[in-house]
Amino acid sequence: MAMESVSFNTPIIDLFGIRLPIVAGGLMWLSDANYVAAASRAGVMGFITAASFPELPALRAEIRRCRELCQGGSFGVNVSMLPKLVEGEQTQAVFAAIAEEGVRFVETSGRSPEAYLPMLHSAGIKVLHKVPNLRFAIKAAELGVDAVSIVGAECGGHPGLDLIGSFVQAAWAKSHITLPYLIGGGVGEGSQIAAALAMGASGVVIGTRFLVAEEIWAHADYKRQLIASQPTDTQLCMQSIRNTVRVLRNQTSEAVVALEASMAEVRIEDLLPLVSGKIGRNAYATGDWSQGLLSAGQSLAFVDRIEPVASIVSRLEQELLQALERLHRIAGEPRQSTGSFTTSIRKGL
Template identity: 60%
Template sequence: MTPADHALQTPLTDRFGLRLPVVAGGLMWLADADYCAAAAKAGFLPFLTAASLPEPADLKAEIGRCREMAEGQPLGVNVSMLPKLVPGEKTEDVFRLIVDEGIDVVETSGRNPEPYVPLLKAAGVTIIHKVPSVRFAEKAQSVGVDMVAIVGAECGGHPGMDLIGSFVNLGLAERRLTIPWLIGGGIGTGAQIVAALACGAAGVVMGTRFLAAAELPAHQGYKDALVAAGERDTALTMQSVRNTIRTLRNETTETVARLERENPEIGIDALMPHVAGKIGREAYRTGDVSRGMLSAGQALGLLERSEGFAEIAKTLEAEALTALARLRP
């Protein structure tokens, strides 16, 4: 694939043959083979989430299934590492499996990927390291990653502790980085893609924009709830345990926020009965979004309907071309 306009051609589209300079960031429990294959065929760069498939045989099987469905389009694997290495962690094993399976791009996050860079580089794997602000992107650049993805405070999931907005990250990245970089957090339109490229980005990361995709493996009631939500319907919690998360506002976020206000030293063990991932997974299964930490960003305000990836790509491309036309005489 090639972009419809040369202005949309970037190091990201060149490297992976994309229709649009858009990464469909890894979504925990949701970015499976069906989702990723549909995103790939629509012209985006998708990532299976390794943490959703902790058994090596399951991850290997899902890679094979996605590769078959994607019909030759590019596919990556997201490896979300814990902030600190813990006994029994199998991160290196996951990377070795990725290499053995011939995956040519990974999206890493959570901590410094430096220990795994030689392994991945030796296999020709492109490393896109995802960070919450430019200062971490500078560190990633210094250890040899190929690209960085900077997700601002508006993003769903984990925006970090700095809470720097995407527009400020755009300006800082242009000044401080020399490797290709992507911007995420609050991105949901084709015009925003053009704005990011104008600021020097090689592309954008989208997550929330795809949460109502027809191919997303979640109950339609969950997707309908997100479409009905707006940019003011998210909440930031878990700052007390230095693991800030932006999620859909619901009963769980209200409870967690109250507990954190009442006891700023509460600790993760006391919060876990409310924030455990298995609670959120029920929302994906049943469509009941009243409970669970359901990652979603302020781009909810830009989510207008549930549709397939092919239609999403058409919309984003048309919006980008309209924005480019506004800039030209």
Template identity: 40%
Template sequence: MHPSQHAPSFHTRITDLFGIRHPLLLGGMHILGESGLVAAVVNAGGMGFITARSFPSPDALRADLRRCHALTGGQPFGVNITLARRADANAAAQDWIRVALQEGVRHFESAGGPPGELVGPIQQGGGILIHKCPSVRHALSAERCGVDAVALVGMEEGGHPGANPLPTFVNGAHALQSVSVPLVLGGGIGTGRQIAAALALGADGVVMGSRFMVAAETAAHDALKRRIIASGVNGSITIMDSLSDTWRVLDNAAAREVRRLEASGVRRHADFGDLILSSRTREKVYRDGDVEAGIVSLGPAGGFADDIHPAGWIVERLIGDAVEATRSLGQRLVALP
């Protein structure tokens, strides 16, 4: 169920930059950011990024890129390059870029560490780069590095929102006073009304993730999707704050155990054992449906879902609601005597 090519939408610098119908980006989703979900968002008129770090090797990434090309009928899609805090964990980053460029990908999203080492290889290969960051200071730094656009996330972002304590719309209002490249906002956005609000604020679009956790194409067990729907907008908590590595996740038994260990004084990642490892979540939660057994990155936007729907249906509903909210706002504008 995809939006009509002629349905109303929005024209912004970000729709021009990525050549898309709607100012909606599906950001990188570790483990879950694969071709099935990304292609569904692209086919619905948005832009999606396959998460390179989700794959065990460059060849595995290449295979999924080729699958995405087939699923989109050759429409452009993107690749997410997430840089870890440990430099030795980023050895494959240049290989990811090389493989993506070889496979015809020209749209990239970066996150995590500074994007300086990525800008040159991507742009020299004919690509464009949007960098996702948590604060205006980081956004301006990325702009100086030469990125083509910036995604700014607030404290509501599922996953790692950084140390920034500001919510999405305060962060965005601040950024729009100083950031000159195209800017999208993310964190807690799960409705069309919020998309309209971001555009009214002056942003060029939104970046989303948690709202699509329950999409039919997302490669996670239906038990997890049902749990997210039932949890509502209060279903996420933060962990690892005491390690200066804030992580917004599903409020489940694994997350509460991490909090208990933090309260007992644990301050090293290694001392949490496999509790915080993505391999545990991949196997126990996403594959087997044991929703209590692993850490699941999730923000409050996931709680706006009321059922499991195809990603194209979700995009259509979001954009339709954003258009309606914009029309409603316009009707409130009157000339005063």
């Protein structure tokens, strides 16, 4: 079967104008123009993390650099909002800068984007909102976002409080929302993309699998530790303050869990000396992976080498096509007859 001739056309591909149904999710401190543009050139979607550039002139400069490096390809900006609006927060100004720079796509997470949707949509910006549970996806759809990412319990970063797995959420969402949706959390192999499409998703969001990309500026020692790690080498922290995060198991994560267990009532102020984002950024810079809360998901199972983003995407694509070939054989279709299968892909699974 000539699987290399298959062209994909899901709603997410149409929305972003990309070649494959893959979104490279925003990675705090790491998603810069080099990485995002590499994703774009490889035919997938990427987002600069606005929080990695807290000064607006620096964010504007990174957006402009990314646009040049993308060579006409799609890219966006990730805006991760705190659960509640706090005094001095720059979210409104960040969105205004993004709109002024002509960015066409935004990935939001944290609290509801409702207050900013009129401004973003009036600027022609499409909004992908990331949630950890189907119930939040339903709410986001009601608010009028353009697409949602639903990340399961396996994801690195924030999997929410309910810890529902990606496999369940992928199929569950199909009967509850008509909005295009992505599935993330533990996704790092092409066969999982095929499964997500078969269950009704328009694509997948991948984070951990891309952490070892050459274009990620983090130290090689950190990347080598990810390659040496297993899915069991992640740990859940900060559940005591209802801000659960899945990270690489290290001295800091163990200390956080121990502190949480030792106190009857934990406050964020008690954890800040351990969980400050600056500690994690320093770990990326120095390669000392023992310090800081370093987001990592269970797709560490598939992290096996340092290579360019384009090579990772190519491997995912080949694995996806191989999975579709297996399904084709299971369905008992004649190998010489490829038309019906290819057509079904082009219409969107």
